[in-house]
Amino acid sequence: MMTATSPEGAAAALRARARRPDYQDLLTRVRVPALVVVGADDTYTPVSDARAMHAALPDSTLHVIEGTAHMPNLERPAEFDEALREFLARVDAAQPSGTPPRL
16 A cells, blocks of 8 residues: 655655765675665665665665555565565574574
């Protein structure tokens, strides 16, 4: 279920995006597994941005959810939950038994 964003809401989101710092260089230093989830129809954080984030993160999984925009966790919760479940299972399986996650 996608809902249209009002022009005012879209303008406010774009203004906020223009002011946010660029953290791309920091992504290469992340030392924990990361899940990047993006809606295929997201215009605020497009799939190309998610692909760039995924490429910069040393150990990441990219999951694109079709038919969703900026909030795939709310628009397609079952698909989002399954992507998260698969990611957590992979991370858990990679940990030696009894070892806490590396931070």
